[in-house]
Amino acid sequence: MATTYQHSPTQIAMIGGGSWATAIVKMLCENNVYVHWWMRSQTDIAHIIHYRHNPSYLSGVEINLEKVNPTYDLRKSIAEAEIVVLAVPAAFIADVLKRLAIDDLKNKVVVSAIKGMIPIENSLITKYVMRKFNVPASHLLAIAGPCHAEEVALEKQSYLTIGGQDIDKAQQFANLLKGRYIKASVVTDIDGVEYCAVMKNVIALACGIAHGLGYGDNFHAVLVSNAMQEIRRFLDVIEPHPRDLNGSAYLGDLLVTTYSQFSRNRTFGSMIGRGYSVKSAQLEMKMIAEGYYAVKIIYEINKKYKVNMPITKAVYHILYEKALPTAEFQLLKDVLK
Numbered sequence: 001m002a003t004t005y006q007h008s009p010t011q012i013a014m015i016g017g018g019s020w021a022t023a024i025v026k027m028l029c030e031n032n033v034y035v036h037w038w039m040r041s042q043t044d045i046a047h048i049i050h051y052r053h054n055p056s057y058l059s060g061v062e063i064n065l066e067k068v069n070p071t072y073d074l075r076k077s078i079a080e081a082e083i084v085v086l087a088v089p090a091a092f093i094a095d096v097l098k099r100l101a102i103d104d105l106k107n108k109v110v111v112s113a114i115k116g117m118i119p120i121e122n123s124l125i126t127k128y129v130m131r132k133f134n135v136p137a138s139h140l141l142a143i144a145g146p147c148h149a150e151e152v153a154l155e156k157q158s159y160l161t162i163g164g165q166d167i168d169k170a171q172q173f174a175n176l177l178k179g180r181y182i183k184a185s186v187v188t189d190i191d192g193v194e195y196c197a198v199m200k201n202v203i204a205l206a207c208g209i210a211h212g213l214g215y216g217d218n219f220h221a222v223l224v225s226n227a228m229q230e231i232r233r234f235l236d237v238i239e240p241h242p243r244d245l246n247g248s249a250y251l252g253d254l255l256v257t258t259y260s261q262f263s264r265n266r267t268f269g270s271m272i273g274r275g276y277s278v279k280s281a282q283l284e285m286k287m288i289a290e291g292y293y294a295v296k297i298i299y300e301i302n303k304k305y306k307v308n309m310p311i312t313k314a315v316y317h318i319l320y321e322k323a324l325p326t327a328e329f330q331l332l333k334d335v336l337k
């Protein structure tokens with residue numbers, strides 16, 4: 001039976017056609033929204049319109065075409081929307097946004113679903129949008145929390161956290177995601193949740209490398225607990241804010257990404273630990289492991305702050321300086337407690 005709503009649907013532009021975009025479209029469509037869904041692949045758009053499934057990502061999810069308009073017209077999708085959700089991997093989002101004029105994002109609420117940073121500029125996504133498009137802080141939100149797209153597709157109970165300085169706007173967006181198997185809460189610490197989401201990907205790479213090298217669960221647990229301290233040290237210097245790092249948007253996301261079979265970053269790291277080159281791991285994976293780009297950015301930012309970050313340093317050396325994983329983990333073993 002079709003659901004009827006008292007109010008007209010919230011118009012949303014979803015920018016990106018990957019797994020996370022597909023999962024968010026699914027969550028949104030279970031509420032009173034209409035999604036203008038931009039993706040770069042015209043073949044995928046045609047497939048969705050014909051078969052109601054994204055052929056490339058989470059192809060089991062049925063797309064409700066009464067509530068979704070798949071489109072290749074980026075500016076039109078945004079023009080029709082009140083809220084714009086960015087879900088293109090960080091390394092490519094600047095290229096997509098380049099096609100927009102400053103006015104295209106005027107008065108829009110912009111939500112980053114991206115767990116990565118803009119390379120070269122070494123910038124958080126929302127900070128980048130603020131700088132390039134003059135979007136005020138009150139109109140910027142970030143989606144955080146331990147939530148793999150694959151489990152959303154399977155409708156497994158999941159939790160999201162929406163970060164935003166304007167807590168009312170964060171709450172309104174959280175309400176659009178909530179549903180039978182989705183709970184969503186809000187925090188004002190938008191920069192903290194964005195940084196933490198970036199850093200946990202680097203740690204998941206480290207855990208994957210350790211797994212690939214043959215280290216076991218005992219080592220993994222020590223690596224993750226040391227990682228939490230590494231994240232805390234970095235955030236306390238770069239983005240001080242009263243925050244509870246034990247919350248699910250911080251520790252929870254670190255745990256799921258380092259342990260889950262679905263984690264791209266852990267999988268990528270595991271291939272590196274097993275001896276794949278970066279190039280061959282990327283080819284094999286097909287999906288994007290944000291931690292690969294993020295580790296370089298965090299490493300570069302930290303040249304200024306000089307926070308003690310042995311895990312990040314080890315991953316950087318392995319991925320960018322061709323250091324041997326065995327040798328780097330030999331050194332790391334001695335500094336972990």
Ligand SMILES: NC(=O)C1=CN([C@@H]2O[C@H](COP(=O)(O)OP(=O)(O)OC[C@H]3O[C@@H](n4cnc5c(N)ncnc54)[C@H](OP(=O)(O)O)[C@@H]3O)[C@@H](O)[C@H]2O)C=CC1
Pocket residue numbers: 016017018019020021039040041056057087088089090092095113114115116147148149150286287288290
């Ligand atoms: N997957 C998840 O469970 C979660 C992901 N995220 C975050 O969501 C963001 C998107 O990741 P996710 O959806 O998983 O990615 P996927 O690996 O599932 O999909 C990659 C997407 O990026 C596009 N893409 C690849 N190369 C380029 C390029 N050069 N220019 C423009 N677009 C490109 C792909 O398009 P095409 O198919 O045409 O190649 C595809 O739409 C990431 O920041 C990730 O960390 C956050 C939480 C959960």
Ligand SMILES: O=C(CO)COP(=O)(O)O
Pocket residue numbers: 115145146147148201204253256257262263264265266288289290
């Ligand atoms: O952020 C995620 C889950 O919360 C997804 O992590 P991966 O990109 O490693 O799969």
